[in-house]
Structure formats: structure tokens, C-alpha cells
Amino acid sequence: MSSPALHIVKPNIVVPLGSSADTPIKVTIESSTLLQLIETIYENNDSTPTQTRTVGTLLGTRSDDGSNIEVKECYIVPHKEEDEELTIEEAFHISAFHLYKRANQELQVIGWFSTSPELDAYTGLFHEFYAKGSCAPYQPVLLTLQYRDNDSGEIISPIVKTYISSPVGLPPNSGIVRKLNLEKIGSYAFVPIPNEVTYSKNELTTLKYLSEASKKEDRSFDLKGLDELKQMSSTVNQISDLIKILQDYTERAAKGEIEGDNRIGQLLLSNLNYKLSEVDVDDFKKDFETHVNDTMLLQYLASCIKQQLDLSAKLTNFITPEDAVAD
DSSP: OOOOOOOOOOOOOOOOOOOOOOOOEEEEEEHHHHHHHHHHHHHHHHHHHHHHHEEEEEEEEOOOOOOEEEEEEEEEEEEEETTTTEEEEEHHHHHHHHHHHHHEEEEEEEEEEESSOOHHHHHHHHEEEEEEHTTTTTTEEEEEEEEEEEETOOEEHHHHHHEEEOOSSSSSSSSHHHHHHHOOOSSSEEHHHHHOEEEEHHHHHHHHHHHHHSSSSTTTOOOTTTOHHHHHHHHHHHHHHHHHHHHHHHHHHEEEEOOOOOOHHHHHHHOSOOOGOOOHHHHHHHHHHHHHHHHHHHHHHHHHHHHHHHHHHHHHHHSOOHHHHHH
């Protein structure tokens, strides 16, 4: 019995000795790269308002087994879409890549990005350009970034999706393709893969202040009144609110009022080594004070040892080697 299902097979590609071409299973995007991508897209749209999409190259690194990809840099590649024909400025792409390569030798072309969330006929042509060019013999990764609502055109929070591909149909070197003189270009099936935007604690704090400033008319935020104690107090209050939300969720899930999420339960089990209900507040306070006292004692002893070493070094300078032998 025939099945209408489409079976996608991972392509057989030749890789250099000692390397791997396994299919990527996760894409990690640095927050600075995402902000750079958004900024360049806005600048490019202002200069070319009639262009339907902005495309460009993604630079980054691959893990040893090829399963994880980290996106670190990106740049726009000029192109034209006219009368179902696509023209890509390959010379600009190569020159820009060599320029980034001079600054960081670890960078390599890992794929391309597009501001069009839809996968159309041009998508296959763009993918063909990178699959047979700078990304070979590895599979290029496609990153789509949607920053406007398709219906209203209003600016929305960025929606990032990543894909890998597999060729569909007859291979280009097939005898049937040559006999029928068919043009086998840009035939791919795209499969979504998970992605994650990473950021440091400093970047997260900066983004929080920027978010607070964006809510004001003058777009400013005063940092003078935020000393270390106030920042710690604000952070503790946020953690306390999150704990209350989590506690309310677990209680409602335990009573059957809402359906629990298995992923949240697994995350709690993997991160909590004790039960919160068995923690006594007085015992926790006592243990915390003991830990603080031990830390202060170690700091005091380290300070005393440092002072003794400094004093010994100063006294040694007053005693010459001849006096030491005489003694």
C-alpha cells in the first residue's frame, strides 16, 4: 500500500578526514549578535524601503561533532529579486567573510539569515548558494527573523526560527535529469531545529534598565540611586515573587485545579536537592549566619597573613646578606 508521506533522507556528503558533518540539533545565538542583526536590518530597510526581505551571512563556530552551532557574527549580503530571478553579490559576501576572518580565525560560515518568515521559491535559491559555496561540505543553517506583524505591519518582539534542510527530488547528477534537461536548483525541504539566545548577567541587567527607560517619554533611567544594597534588595524581591508564583502553581497542580507541565516538574527535580516544606526558617537563618561568620573569619586570617608577609618583606630589605652571615 503506497503512502502519501514525504520521506526526507539526510544527504550523503563527503567531508575532510578527521571532521564530522552530523546534522545540527541546536543553534546558540549570542545576544550581541541578535542586537547587531536587528540594528543592521533597520538601517538596511531605511535605505532600501522597497526590498521585500533582507538576507545575509551567519558566522560562528561548530562543535567537534557538528551537532551544536554558535552564531557569533552576521552581515548583510546585497541581492536582487526581479522577474523570478535572483542575483546575489558573491564578491561582497567573500570580501566581508575574509575581513571578519582576519579579526577572528575561528569564524566560519555556518548559514544565512532572512527577515522573511515564509519559505518560498527564493528561499531554496538562497540556500543553494550557501550549500554549494562557503558552507560546504556542511549543511547551512537558515535563521528567519520576524520583527513586524504580517497583518498590521507593527513592530513586534523578534521571533527567531532556525532550520536545516534536505534535498527533495532527483539529485542534480541523475541520468534522468540530464536526459530530460531539467534544471535541478533550490529543491529543499526545511526542518525546524531548536535555538537559544544566550546572554551574560551584565547584559541581562543592562537590558532590564533599557526596558525601564523605554517605558518613559524621555527614554531615560536614573542609576545614581541604585547602589549595591538597593540592587540586591530588588533582586531578592524579584526572586521572592518568582518563588511565590512557582509555589502557587505547584499547589494548584497538586490539587488538580490546573494540568501540570512535566517539563516544569523535571526542571524542579533536577535543580532542587531538598524539599522546601522540610526547611525550617530558624535553622536556615542559623546556618546562613554561621556561613557568613566563617567567611568573615577566613577573610580576617587572609588579611593577617598578608600583613605578616608585607612586614617580613620590608624587614628583609633592612638586613644585608653580610649582616645575615655575621649573625
